[in-house]
Amino acid sequence: MMADPLLRTSSLRKEFGGLVAVDDVDFTVPTGAIVSLIGPNGAGKTTFFNMLTGVYKPTAGSVVFAGEELTGKPPHAFTERGIGRTFQNIRLFQNMTALENVLVGMHSRLKGTLVEAILRTPRVKHEEDGARDRARELLEFSGLRRKDHEIGRNLSYGDQRRLEVARALATQPKLLLLDEPTAGMNPQETAEFTDFVARLRTDLDLAVLLIEHDMRVVMGVSDRVTVLDYGEKIAEGTPSEIQKNERVIEAYLGSAAVSTG
Amino acid sequence: MRRVVGGAISDAWWSVFGALGLSRARWEALPNIARRAVKASIWTAIGLVLVAYFGVWQWSALAIAAVVLVLVVPSYSRVTIGGRRVGRFIVPLAALAIAITYPFYAYTSTGVSPGLPQLPVFGTFPLMSTMVNMGIFTMMALGLNFVVGYAGLLDLGYVAFYAMGSYMAGWLASSQFSQVNVRFGGIGVIQGLTGIHISIWLVLLAAGLMTAFVGVVIGLPTLRLRGDYLAIVTLGFGEILPQVARNGNSLLGFNLTNGTGGITPIDPPGFGSWAHHHLGLPANYGALGTTFDRDYFWTVLVLVLVTIFCSARLRDSRLGRAWIAIREDEVAAAAMGIPLMRTKTWAYATGAFFGGVAGAFYASYNGSSNPDEFYFQISVFILVMVILGGMGNIWGVIFGACFLTYLNSEGLNNIGAWLNTHFGPGGSDVTLWHKTLDVPEYNFGIYGVILVVVMLFRPEGLIPSRRRAAEFHEGVHDQPLYDAAA
Numbered sequence: 001m002m003a004d005p006l007l008r009t010s011s012l013r014k015e016f017g018g019l020v021a022v023d024d025v026d027f028t029v030p031t032g033a034i035v036s037l038i039g040p041n042g043a044g045k046t047t048f049f050n051m052l053t054g055v056y057k058p059t060a061g062s063v064v065f066a067g068e069e070l071t072g073k074p075p076h077a078f079t080e081r082g083i084g085r086t087f088q089n090i091r092l093f094q095n096m097t098a099l100e101n102v103l104v105g106m107h108s109r110l111k112g113t114l115v116e117a118i119l120r121t122p123r124v125k126h127e128e129d130g131a132r133d134r135a136r137e138l139l140e141f142s143g144l145r146r147k148d149h150e151i152g153r154n155l156s157y158g159d160q161r162r163l164e165v166a167r168a169l170a171t172q173p174k175l176l177l178l179d180e181p182t183a184g185m186n187p188q189e190t191a192e193f194t195d196f197v198a199r200l201r202t203d204l205d206l207a208v209l210l211i212e213h214d215m216r217v218v219m220g221v222s223d224r225v226t227v228l229d230y231g232e233k234i235a236e237g238t239p240s241e242i243q244k245n246e247r248v249i250e251a252y253l254g255s256a257a258v259s260t261g
Numbered sequence: 262m263r264r265v266v267g268g269a270i271s272d273a274w275w276s277v278f279g280a281l282g283l284s285r286a287r288w289e290a291l292p293n294i295a296r297r298a299v300k301a302s303i304w305t306a307i308g309l310v311l312v313a314y315f316g317v318w319q320w321s322a323l324a325i326a327a328v329v330l331v332l333v334v335p336s337y338s339r340v341t342i343g344g345r346r347v348g349r350f351i352v353p354l355a356a357l358a359i360a361i362t363y364p365f366y367a368y369t370s371t372g373v374s375p376g377l378p379q380l381p382v383f384g385t386f387p388l389m390s391t392m393v394n395m396g397i398f399t400m401m402a403l404g405l406n407f408v409v410g411y412a413g414l415l416d417l418g419y420v421a422f423y424a425m426g427s428y429m430a431g432w433l434a435s436s437q438f439s440q441v442n443v444r445f446g447g448i449g450v451i452q453g454l455t456g457i458h459i460s461i462w463l464v465l466l467a468a469g470l471m472t473a474f475v476g477v478v479i480g481l482p483t484l485r486l487r488g489d490y491l492a493i494v495t496l497g498f499g500e501i502l503p504q505v506a507r508n509g510n511s512l513l514g515f516n517l518t519n520g521t522g523g524i525t526p527i528d529p530p531g532f533g534s535w536a537h538h539h540l541g542l543p544a545n546y547g548a549l550g551t552t553f554d555r556d557y558f559w560t561v562l563v564l565v566l567v568t569i570f571c572s573a574r575l576r577d578s579r580l581g582r583a584w585i586a587i588r589e590d591e592v593a594a595a596a597m598g599i600p601l602m603r604t605k606t607w608a609y610a611t612g613a614f615f616g617g618v619a620g621a622f623y624a625s626y627n628g629s630s631n632p633d634e635f636y637f638q639i640s641v642f643i644l645v646m647v648i649l650g651g652m653g654n655i656w657g658v659i660f661g662a663c664f665l666t667y668l669n670s671e672g673l674n675n676i677g678a679w680l681n682t683h684f685g686p687g688g689s690d691v692t693l694w695h696k697t698l699d700v701p702e703y704n705f706g707i708y709g710v711i712l713v714v715v716m717l718f719r720p721e722g723l724i725p726s727r728r729r730a731a732e733f734h735e736g737v738h739d740q741p742l743y744d745a746a747a
Contacts, residue, residue, distance in 0.1 A: 079598035091593040093586050104586045108598030110579045117578030118571050171598050
């Protein structure tokens, strides 16, 4: 047996009325791995994501993260334990500055209480100053240098995506979930982003779980790929195994993907 | 709507100016300070015409100064001393100075202010009692601002907290419970009274804490709800608490609230004889005779300053950021590790705290807590103050509270009197109607119209926070997509 994985789901299931969106999926993310989740639209990828972050409560099954059972806990508990995420349709705090967005991400890592905030005790002042410095570092790391005071909505599309990642990193995750991060990016931005994801692992020691449609990103950066179709896991393996898998080609990739590699 | 009407007006403007050779592009190319100066002069000219029309020349200098200050002062806000931006404190400090000194030139034993001239339309300057009420309502509006302005939770039952604070003062500083005889720091209290008499300063704190606790108790089951549902449940609580007070004269045989009679008299504040002799502070506000309003006013001013201070500090803290994040996008906020329930409950409790303190102070000022004062309209009134002034902006909320309290206490009365003498029966200008118009009768109709006009043309309020203005014009994308309630 391998060492315990960072994240493990067992028979995770979500039904919406009669519709089975995610059908008893067993899934693992090993520590420090980059794993991709692919599948056609409506395959249940985002629903699966939402169960991994506590936004949805699973109908059945369990989510175990770093050895701790998190099934049924509220979203902030998942974030506190170390699962950070971005959203498919960007959900920044549009009217806050970039810096404030990142500071919100640090919420669970800061301790300042209501009374301390009113009195602005030295401890809280020190903590806030430290948080601001760290937030600036994160913005710089994510390629948002000198954009601290830009309002979220005024950032370019690519920068909004980057800010979402910076905000997720501010939660100090062990596992980062990225939901279609390159959607709407041009090839150049996509290539930069792929490098950036690789850097997350090397520089920050993160495991990354990626929902992605762009096969160049998926094949270029992942250690493992899991394929969902109609809520079911139909395949799992290394990128090259997935590319050769008959069921995956039929359900999702199509024969063209195989020939272009 | 706003864009259509505003756009049409502005297009009309610019076609006129364009004909005179001043195009919009050239105007916008001017430096900011020049544009401000031009605007200031235009407003000054308008002010002068008005002043000339109403014939109050002695006020023209002040009016011009005020207009220029308001329009040009934003550029002073960048003034720094030793790296600190002190410019932004100029206007608040000036306002504070005027407020502190106001009783000296406005006060007389009969309450009228002969030292100050009559204003056109608005008549006399506000009385001291109105000023005290303004302070109390400012506190409450700032308290509600935590809930509505910061955390974006619609609360239609804020009056419940006001009532709670008021009754706390009734229980802890009156002869209501004459079965017992408790005295604790009951400084300035008339000797020989039965019942519980605790120093009013402690009562204010106790009322705030107790009300915050009630806020938590009410909040825990309700704050899971979203938007409209939350509003309806808060509305319910806002009705329940005053009803309990109204009918609480025989709870299992125990007289808790004295029913419709209310609790009276409640001890006035005071510092006791030691502080009176050594520090010159009033021993008992009730024994001050005719100048008592003045001391209440300064006291409430201190309370308001404390509230402003707490509002500003919390807004810029970890908790304040979390409130604003929840307002903008609950799902994203939860994903960033913000515990929604706990954070919302804190907003609710903080808002309740200040509502409770204001209620207790009001009870002490009035000398009674009476269930008839806590009706639904008060909740709406306070909400209108927050909306009119500018949700989330401390100065906006203060302005909204002061302005509406003034209108309600005497402004409408004065305006009505002015209208009647000029246009009413035998009016001095022209007779437009033949029966005296009772303007204060229509108070809530008038506030309704004000609210509708504000919502159409300036939905972010008169003095909005930068962020709120953006939200109203661009919209927030807070789709309630998910089933996360916690």
